Each structure stands twice: as C-alpha cells, then as structure tokens.
Amino acid sequence: MMKDKTGTGETVQLDHGSGGIASNRLVRERITDRLGHISGTAPLEDCAVTDFPNMSKLAFSTDSYVVDPLFFPGGDIGCLAVHGTINDLAMRGAEPVCLSLAFIIEEGLSIYELELIVDSIGRASDKCGVPVVTGDTKVVPGGSCDRIFINTSGAGFLPMERDISSGNARPGDAILISGSCGDHGITIMTARAEMSLTGNIQSDTAPLHDMVKRLLNHIPEDAVHVMRDPTRGGFATALNEIAADSGVSMEIEEAAVPVRQEVRAACEILGLDPLYLANEGKMLLIVEEAHAGKALDIMRSFPHGREAAITGRVTGRDNPGRVTMKTSAGGSRIMAALHGNPLPRIC
Numbered sequence: 356m357m358k359d360k361t362g363t364g365e366t367v368q369l370d371h372g373s374g375g376i377a378s379n380r381l382v383r384e385r386i387t388d389r390l391g392h393i394s395g396t397a398p399l400e401d402c403a404v405t406d407f408p409n410m411s412k413l414a415f416s417t418d419s420y421v422v423d424p425l426f427f428p429g430g431d432i433g434c435l436a437v438h439g440t441i442n443d444l445a446m447r448g449a450e451p452v453c454l455s456l457a458f459i460i461e462e463g464l465s466i467y468e469l470e471l472i473v474d475s476i477g478r479a480s481d482k483c484g485v486p487v488v489t490g491d492t493k494v495v496p497g498g499s500c501d502r503i504f505i506n507t508s509g510a511g512f513l514p515m516e517r518d519i520s521s522g523n524a525r526p527g528d529a530i531l532i533s534g535s536c537g538d539h540g541i542t543i544m545t546a547r548a549e550m551s552l553t554g555n556i557q558s559d560t561a562p563l564h565d566m567v568k569r570l571l572n573h574i575p576e577d578a579v580h581v582m583r584d585p586t587r588g589g590f591a592t593a594l595n596e597i598a599a600d601s602g603v604s605m606e607i608e609e610a611a612v613p614v615r616q617e618v619r620a621a622c623e624i625l626g627l628d629p630l631y632l633a634n635e636g637k638m639l640l641i642v643e644e645a646h647a648g649k650a651l652d653i654m655r656s657f658p659h660g661r662e663a664a665i666t667g668r669v670t671g672r673d674n675p676g677r678v679t680m681k682t683s684a685g686g687s688r689i690m691a692a693l694h695g696n697p698l699p700r701i702c
Contacts, residue, residue: 375588375693379596398521398600402443404513412515414449416440417508422702423501425468427546429538429557432505433475435635435702438562439586440509441483445564446582446638448519448571449511454480456490457506462497472503483562485509516576523580524601528669529647531640533566533654534559534662535613536590540632541621543701552624554617561636561659570653574646581641584634586702588693591630591678593639595692599676607667607680607690615662631693633701641669 370377402416420436437454444451456476460469480487538559545552563584571579581601585593590612598605614629622629636659642650647665654663680690 375592377694378587379692398596400447400521402447402449404447404449406515410515411512412449412517414444414447414511414513415508416443417506418443420505420507420702421501422543424543424546425472425502427542427558429542430560430635431472431475432503433472434479435558435560436505436507437476437479437483437485438560438635439584439702440507441485442563442584442636442638444509444511445562445567446519446584447513448517448567448576448579448582449513450568451483451485451509451511451564453488453510454485455506455508456487458490458492459500459504459506460492460494461500461502462494464502469503472505479562483564485564517571519579519582520600521581521583521597522600522602524597524603524605524641524669525580525643526603526669526671527644528580528641529644529650529665530594530605530607530667530669531642531647531650531654531663531665532585532590532613533563533638533640533657533660534634534636535615535618536585536634536637537614537618537622537627537629537632538637539635540589540701541618541625541627541629543633544625544627545621552617552621554615554620556617556621559634559636559659563636563638566638566654566657566660569656570640570650573653574642574650578643578646579640580643581639583639585637585639586633586635589629589631589633590639591628591690592693594678594690595676597639597641598678601669602675603672604670604674604677605667605679606670607678609680610683611664611666613662613664630690635702644668 402414405413418439420432422432425432441451542556542558583593618629654660678690679687681687
C-alpha cells in the first residue's frame with residue numbers, strides 16, 4: 356500500500372481489486388478482522404452458507420459489477436451481474452431462487468443505455484428462472500462514479516447434508532475446468548483498447564446452475580468436493596486459493612488446460628497469461644478421480660462446456676498451498692497466485 360497524501364495512513368490501490376494476493380490481504384487484514392463474527396482464517400468464499408434448524412441450508416451471495424466498457428462482445432454489465440451472482444450460489448451447490456438489484460448511476464448516463472442494460476438483466480433473469488424481487492437505485496453527481504455500477508445479491512437453498520467448499524479438496528482428486536480459459540478477460544482488454552483482432556473473441560458470460568444441478572444429480576454428492584468459478588485472477592489464482600484453503604498441493608498439465616487459439620494469440624501480442632485472466636462462464640470442479648470421466652461427459656453435454664477438460668490432480672499435503680505446472684516442454688514450474696493488477700475493471 357502507498358501512504359496517503361497527508362502522510363497519516365495507507366491508501367487503497369487498484370491492485371486491491373485484482374482478485375489476487377493484494378485483494379486477499381485487504382479483505383482478511385482490513386475487513387474481516389474487524390467483523391467479530393467472521394473468522395479471519397475461514398475460506399474466503401464468494402457465497403456464504405448458513406444452517407437453519409430443521410430446514411435446508413440458506414446460501415447468500417452479493418457482488419458489485421463495475422466493468423468497463425459496459426457493452427462488450429458476448430455480453431454487457433447487465434447479464435454479467437445476473438450470471439455472476441447465480442454462479443456464486445451454484446458453486447456452493449445451491450439452487451438459486453431470487454435476486455436483488457441495486458444501481459448506482461452517474462448523472463449523464465443516457466436513458467437509452469440504461470434501458471439496454473435493464474432489458475439485458477430482464478432477459479438473463481427470465482432465461483435463468485431466477486427472478487429479481489427487490490432493489491434500489493441511487494443517482495450521484497457527474498464524476499462520482501463511472502457511468503453505472505450494479506450490485507446484485509442472491510439467495511438459494513441446498514440440502515443440509517451438502518458440503519461443497521474450497522476447503523474440501525483431497526489428495527487424489529481430479530481437477531476439471533468446464534471450458535477454455537481467459538475468454539472474458541481478453542475480450543474486455545481488447546474492447547477497452549478498441550483493438551481489432553482476427554478471430555471470434557467474446558466474453559464467456561453464462562449461468563452455470565443447470566450444469567451444477569446435472570452434476571449433482573448424476574454424481575454422488577460426497578464425491579464432489581470443490582466448485583469455483585475462476586473470475587478475477589483466473590484459473591491459476593483460483594487454484595492457489597483452493598490449495599491454500601484445503602491445505603493441499605496440486606499439479607496441472609499445461610497441455611491439458613484449454614485455451615482458444617484466438618485468446619492465446621491475443622495474449623501473446625499483449626504479453627498476458629490466459630491462465631490469470633478472468634472467466635465469467637466457467638467452473639473449476641474438484642472431484643474424486645473415479646467420477647472425473649462422468650463429470651467431464653456432463654460438462655461437455657452443455658453448449659458452454661464443450662471444451663471441458665481434466666487438467667490435473669490434487670497431489671498431497673506435503674506442500675500445502677503449492678500449485679505446480681508440468682509444462683509442454685517437459686519441465687515443471689510453480690504456478691503462483693496473481694500479483695498486481697494486469698487487467699482492472701473486468702467485472
């Protein structure tokens with residue numbers, strides 16, 4: 356952190372919103388440590404699950420969306436907000452039932468753009484079968500925010516016995532990804548820079564709750580250990596967080612991780628690693644190895660899961676939190692969590 360202009364304290368930096376190490380430290384050291392009822396050592400999941408006596412578990416999640424640009428190939432801030440919150444619920448094995456919607460709108464935003472965003476939210480909500488049931492709208496003076504910010508919260512239910520968490524990965528588990536990495540992040544980067552590149556580069560924003568439901572209907576629940584949508588910080592950072600939360604080590608096969616050729620080429624031009632770029636319609640699944648093949652078939656049965664792959668395995672507990680990659684050249688390297696903020700404002 357940097358000192359503030361008065362020299363009396365530190366200031367928040369863009370790195371703190373990257374989804375990497377700086378974000379984790381900010382939340383743990385400056386936020387959760389000051390909220391007495393929240394454990395500072397518990398996994399930082401995107402969705403909380405609360406037990407109610409003699410009832411199902413309640414899942415609850417909230418997220419804010421500040422993407423720039425507001426409209427991009429494959430989606431916009433509206434459908435992104437709906438899909439993102441639904442996916443956070445689904446990653447804990449919850450069935451989403453309702454959403455809240457809150458706008459912070461900067462003075463000067465065109466009514467036409469606002470209506471496009473709201474229409475997109477409505478279509479996404481209807482298609483997912485998860486209604487918006489409450490909300491709030493605030494308008495702030497010009498210069499107080501960047502056009503429009505959206506907050507969505509969501510609630511869902513799951514059976515009492517279901518326990519899917521980033522702290523549950525076990526040695527021997529298989530690690531799957533439901534599709535290609537980096538699509539959303541590179542789309543936002545190129546759209547923001549108004550770059551014209553060959554190939555079909557577009558966001559992967561999509562809801563995952565139907566895929567999760569089918570997985571849990573066809574695979575024993577106690578075999579499904581972790582689900583995570585690798586958004587900010589991408590595939591690599593999400594794996595590092597899971598490895599740390601579970602106290603395990605992991606090994607990934609570089610050649611097995613799907614990356615679309617257009618994305619790989621754009622990353623080479625821009626000097627980016629697609630494994631650290633955001634995804635908005637993909638899920639990581641850590642499952643008992645005996646069920647990995649069935650899980651892969653289920654993922655590939657969905658249009659947005661056709662490129663699903665088994666990418667590696669959980670290797671043990673000797674080096675907790677370590678993620679290594681077997682490179683295509685035959686070597687091995689540490690795949691660390693994201694440092695810094697290579698791509699701000701991606702969600």
